[in-house]
Amino acid sequence: MAEVKLIATTQSLFCARVEWALKLKGVEYEYLEDDLRNKSPLLLKYNPVHKKVPVLVHDGKPIAESYVILEYIDETWKQNPLLAQDPYERAMARFWARFVDDKCVLGAWQAACLAEGEEKIKAIESAQESLAFLEKQIEGKKYFGGEEIGFLDLAAGWIPLWLNVMEEVGGMKLLDAERFPFLHEWARNFMEIPLIRESIPPRDKLLDYFHASISYMRSLATNIQ
Ligand SMILES: N[C@@H](CCC(=O)N[C@@H](CS)C(=O)NCC(=O)O)C(=O)O
Incomplete structure (x- = not known):
């Protein structure tokens, strides 16, 4: 089964929207809480450009920026679509x-x-x-x-x-x-x-x-x- 990880922080509104999307789609994922005052090597490795959460890691491939992640989720797991067809x-x-x-x-x-x-x-x-x-x-x-x-x-x-x-x-x-x-x-x-x-x-x-x-x-x- 595909491995899905979410690097996030609890207080982030940008992370919350990604979690909601994963839950809405029924995607199982591992939640990795990061500390933004002491960013993890994983976060820095997977989002070296912005060094920000959220980052979704799907089968080892990282995706950053919450809206980019939402679209990726919507295109990868088709059930309960987030975007309309039109x-x-x-x-x-x-x-x-x-x-x-x-x-x-x-x-x-x-x-x-x-x-x-x-x-x-x-x-x-x-x-x-x-x-x-x-x-x-x-x-x-x-x-x-x-x-x-x-x-x-x-x-x-x-x-x-x-x-x-x-x-x-x-x-x-x-x-x-x-x-x-x-x-x-x-x-x-x-x-x-x-x-x-x-x-x-x-x-x-x-x-x-x-x-x-x-x-x-x-x-x-x-x-x-
Ligand atoms: N445009 C980004 C914003 C993400 C963002 O600002 N994340 C904050 C947490 S709420 C962050 O990681 N800040 C760390 C930093 O600025 O160093 C998105 O939509 O994902």
């Missing part, structure tokens, strides 16, 4: 998934890292403008993928837990229920899926991790001033 729908899922990382994850992280002030207010508004585009995408649908979860649901899957933790640690509210009712509803539906709920990190561990990371980022900013 080329346009596939293109749109890829477009919005990239948007999720480039604008929403990054925007929320930047806003969370800023201390109170004019710049933080602007960063919050900008992140909310990005989330508003996603709100339009999910309006009237149960999942981004339609009746079943798909590629874009896994991409946006960080929202229910990770965004919520970033909001708490960053002292801000981005996804308020009145402004984003459809995303709220989607987040509730998404978290009700047993395989998703069963493979998320404990909230208190994530809070500790984000407290440490955001304090560190703020200390860097203070030292630069």
